Every structure is written in C-alpha cells, then in structure tokens.
Amino acid sequence: MAIKVLVVDDSSFFRRRVSEILEKDRGLQVVGSANNGKEAIAQVKKLKPDVITMDIEMPVMDGISAVKAIMAEDPTPILMFSSLTQEGAKATLDALDAGAMDFLPKKFEDIAKDRDEAAHLLQSRVTALGRRRAVRRAAPAAAPTRPTATRPLANRLSSASATAAKPTESKRTAPIRKSGKRYKLVAIGTSTGGPVALQTILTKIPANFPHPIVLIQHMPATFTGAFAQRLNSLCKIKVSEAKDGDMLRPGHAYLAPGGKQMLVDGRDSAARVRIIDGGDKVNYKPCVDVTFAACAKVFGGDVLAAVLTGMGADGRDGARLLKQKGAKIWAQDEKSCVVYGMPQAVAAAGLSEASYPLDEFAERITVEAGHG
Incomplete structure (x- = not known):
C-alpha cells in the first residue's frame, strides 16, 4: 500500500x-x-x-x-x-x-x-x-x-500503538548499575530525529559530568551553530559547536560543525578537536564513522559510544573500530527511534552491547560514566 x-x-x-x-x-x-x-x-x-x-x-x-x-x-x-x-x-x-x-x-x-x-x-x-x-x-x-x-x-x-519489544531491547526491571569499566570520552552519533534525541539526553546530564562528549549530528553548516547554542541554553553542561583546536574538557559537549569532519588527536589526557574539510568521498558531513574512528585511535577502549535514530548505516564502521579497541557501544531501540536505520545497522552487526529506549540514555550514561 x-x-x-x-x-x-x-x-x-x-x-x-x-x-x-x-x-x-x-x-x-x-x-x-x-x-x-x-x-x-x-x-x-x-x-x-x-x-x-x-x-x-x-x-x-x-x-x-x-x-x-x-x-x-x-x-x-x-x-x-x-x-x-x-x-x-x-x-x-x-x-x-x-x-x-x-x-x-x-x-x-x-x-x-x-x-x-x-x-x-x-x-x-x-x-x-x-x-x-x-x-x-x-x-x-x-x-x-x-x-x-x-x-x-x-x-x-x-503512544497509542506500542511495538513489541525486540529480544535485544532493554526491559527495565532493576536499578541501573555501573559496569565498572573506565571511560575518558562519550561519543554520540545520530541523524534523522537526532535533534530531539540529543536534547532529551543532554538536558539530563549533570553539570559535573566527568568526561567530554563529542556529538555528531547530520545537519547543514548553518544549523549546527544555532543548535549548539540552543542546547547550551537548556543544558547543565556546556555545549558548543566544535572549533579546530578546542581542548576536550570534562562536562563539555562538542557538536561537529555541518559541512566539515570532526576528528580528535593528541593524547587521551590532552586531546584536541581537529576540524577538516568534509571532502567529496564521504557522503555525510559530518560523518559518525569518521569521528568514531578518530576517537578509537586516540582513546582506544576508554569510550562509551551511542548510535541514535537516523537513516542509513553511518556509525557502523566507526563502532566496529571502537569495539575492536574494547569500547562499549549502545544503540537506541527501535520503538523510540524516529527512523531505525543507524542503530539497526550497529545492532545487526553485533557491535552494540544493548539497545535502550531514548528516555533511559541520560541516566544510563550518567551512571556508567561514574555518577548516579
């Protein structure tokens, strides 16, 4: 039909x-x-x-x-x-x-x-x-x-037609507990439905969050600055559009600028943002795979990464590189996604540890990263 x-x-x-x-x-x-x-x-x-x-x-x-x-x-x-x-x-x-x-x-x-x-x-x-x-x-x-x-x-x-839970989806029955794994960075990639998803998560992250956060949202260049400003006005943590040379600091979220690619380089204890031209060979500008790959190189397995709602499969290859280093990967569950494309690609490839509803991500990230 x-x-x-x-x-x-x-x-x-x-x-x-x-x-x-x-x-x-x-x-x-x-x-x-x-x-x-x-x-x-x-x-x-x-x-x-x-x-x-x-x-x-x-x-x-x-x-x-x-x-x-x-x-x-x-x-x-x-x-x-x-x-x-x-x-x-x-x-x-x-x-x-x-x-x-x-x-x-x-x-x-x-x-x-x-x-x-x-x-x-x-x-x-x-x-x-x-x-x-x-x-x-x-x-x-x-x-x-x-x-x-x-x-x-x-x-x-x-609200009026809930989908049945998938086998890999979370069914919240007990308090969230920290796994004990060590982290130095949180990385989140998303596309269609991402602005609402990111706002839902980031507005609940406490001001004393102990790690930097990198955000990759498929969005035009003229939009990312306005979006970062909006998030910064709503969140307890600081949010800004990433600039070349920015030092990654705890309690600060860096949004990849539209039309560019966001990398990180240096040592994990003193990492900086690198912003480069988008290039013609990559479909997405910014690209989740590109940023995740850079995070894997600098931070190894000390990354908590999440792939949220979005079309396509961007994030899957980058998540694979992170997973190989020992990073933890989460995906948004199908029911709470606007479009179940990017998270599905990660889950189907066996890269995500679990798939969670959107409204659980903030608490899970906060607890897993050392607070809560």
Missing part, C-alpha cells in the same frame, strides 16, 4: 514541484495539499495522511503553529522545508521542538549534486517516515494517552 502524503506550502509552484517528485515513486501517493497551516489541520483530519511535508512561513497560520496543533490532535510524521539561513535554522529547530520529525532545504540544489539525487533524497526521507508510521499503526494497541508537546516525538507517535 502506498504511503499517503499531504503537501503543505503557500506556493502553488512548490506544492506542484514536490508533488511531482513524490509521485514518481510508486510507493508514495500525494492525497492532498494545503496552502496554509489552518487548511493543513483540516486536511489532516479529513485525509489521514501517513506523512506531511510542511513549509514554515505561510499566511493565516505558519508551519510551526500547525505542527503543534497536528501533534496535539492527530500525531503524524512531518518533514519541514526550510531556508538554509540563521533565521531558517532557528525556525526549523522550533518546528522540531514542536514535533516535526525531519527537515530539508527548500532549495534542492543545496543538498544534492543534481535533480535526480535531490528527488531521490526527498523520496527516501518521506518513505522512511511513512514506514515508521505504518509500523506503529500495525502494532498491538495500547491504552491511549493524550500527546503533549514536551514528550519525545517518537513516544507521542507510538
């Missing part, structure tokens, strides 16, 4: 363009369109789409207000279209906070080498969101609860 899509934008040209691209994929069906947020809310009730593409700036009702209303009444995966500007970054992050799952630039040429690549990227993003929606709809029904804007997005979407 085709994934049903609602296209929302105040530009008739852009609505038509997006619709044409989506309908070239036989697995996608555009069931309707809307030219403002208020109309979108009505169309969602009427058409029950599996995925919504949403513009941010629209008359009558803007996209962020529409996202909040839709997630409160009819939780549906939403992909935002945004401009690659500082203002666009802030608005997009606001939309993700409101409940949107993913975003893409409105100018397709900013994300792809040609039209075919851009079309494939849009189709694949919408398909991934639609498949997760289908999994949740097909799962055994649980007691419904009213969604709230403060609950993680994946939990809001699955």
Whole structure:
C-alpha cells in the first residue's frame, strides 16, 4: 500500500514541484495539499495522511503553529522545508521542538549534486517516515494517552500503538548499575530525529559530568551553530559547536560543525578537536564513522559510544573500530527511534552491547560514566 502524503506550502509552484517528485515513486501517493497551516489541520483530519511535508512561513497560520496543533490532535510524521539561513535554522529547530520529525532545504540544489539525487533524497526521507508510521499503526494497541508537546516525538507517535519489544531491547526491571569499566570520552552519533534525541539526553546530564562528549549530528553548516547554542541554553553542561583546536574538557559537549569532519588527536589526557574539510568521498558531513574512528585511535577502549535514530548505516564502521579497541557501544531501540536505520545497522552487526529506549540514555550514561 502506498504511503499517503499531504503537501503543505503557500506556493502553488512548490506544492506542484514536490508533488511531482513524490509521485514518481510508486510507493508514495500525494492525497492532498494545503496552502496554509489552518487548511493543513483540516486536511489532516479529513485525509489521514501517513506523512506531511510542511513549509514554515505561510499566511493565516505558519508551519510551526500547525505542527503543534497536528501533534496535539492527530500525531503524524512531518518533514519541514526550510531556508538554509540563521533565521531558517532557528525556525526549523522550533518546528522540531514542536514535533516535526525531519527537515530539508527548500532549495534542492543545496543538498544534492543534481535533480535526480535531490528527488531521490526527498523520496527516501518521506518513505522512511511513512514506514515508521505504518509500523506503529500495525502494532498491538495500547491504552491511549493524550500527546503533549514536551514528550519525545517518537513516544507521542507510538503512544497509542506500542511495538513489541525486540529480544535485544532493554526491559527495565532493576536499578541501573555501573559496569565498572573506565571511560575518558562519550561519543554520540545520530541523524534523522537526532535533534530531539540529543536534547532529551543532554538536558539530563549533570553539570559535573566527568568526561567530554563529542556529538555528531547530520545537519547543514548553518544549523549546527544555532543548535549548539540552543542546547547550551537548556543544558547543565556546556555545549558548543566544535572549533579546530578546542581542548576536550570534562562536562563539555562538542557538536561537529555541518559541512566539515570532526576528528580528535593528541593524547587521551590532552586531546584536541581537529576540524577538516568534509571532502567529496564521504557522503555525510559530518560523518559518525569518521569521528568514531578518530576517537578509537586516540582513546582506544576508554569510550562509551551511542548510535541514535537516523537513516542509513553511518556509525557502523566507526563502532566496529571502537569495539575492536574494547569500547562499549549502545544503540537506541527501535520503538523510540524516529527512523531505525543507524542503530539497526550497529545492532545487526553485533557491535552494540544493548539497545535502550531514548528516555533511559541520560541516566544510563550518567551512571556508567561514574555518577548516579
């Protein structure tokens, strides 16, 4: 059955363009369109789409207000279209906070080498969101609860249809206990759904956290600075966009800058960040594999690494290098992921020790790293 899509934008040209691209994929069906947020809310009730593409700036009702209303009444995966500007970054992050799952630039040429690549990227993003929606709809029904804007997005979407736990997933039955392993660094990689996941985790990490944290989030260059600032304003620990030469310090999280690659070098007791050009041979900029590999070289097995929600398999090869050095690898469980791609790749390869729900990560990291 085709994934049903609602296209929302105040530009008739852009609505038509997006619709044409989506309908070239036989697995996608555009069931309707809307030219403002208020109309979108009505169309969602009427058409029950599996995925919504949403513009941010629209008359009558803007996209962020529409996202909040839709997630409160009819939780549906939403992909935002945004401009690659500082203002666009802030608005997009606001939309993700409101409940949107993913975003893409409105100018397709900013994300792809040609039209075919851009079309494939849009189709694949919408398909991934639609498949997760289908999994949740097909799962055994649980007691419904009213969604709230403060609950993680994946939990809001699955509140009325929880998926059965996988054999490798955590079932919390006892207090979390430290394994006794020694650490000098925490490394976290993520993509689609990552901004909400990282915020959920990092806002619960205590100010006296004893190790540095490196964060790799697939995100454009104009977004990572704004995202780091937002996290820093919300968290007890310090969060910043990583800069070349930064000394890795305890209680400080370093977010890899978009369009670049983040490495670490030096000795594990005096490691520094190295920021280099992204290069044409690596698909992701920043890339989880690249940073994880650098962490393995400098810190060896003294790393606690986590791979969170995201499309594709970035992080698997880097996790393998860390695992070979004796590092501990965790993955986010399927139920709490927006897209179960990156964590699945790590788990399927036998690299992760366990898969945990998103809402357990902060406590588990805090306890395992020496606090709690």
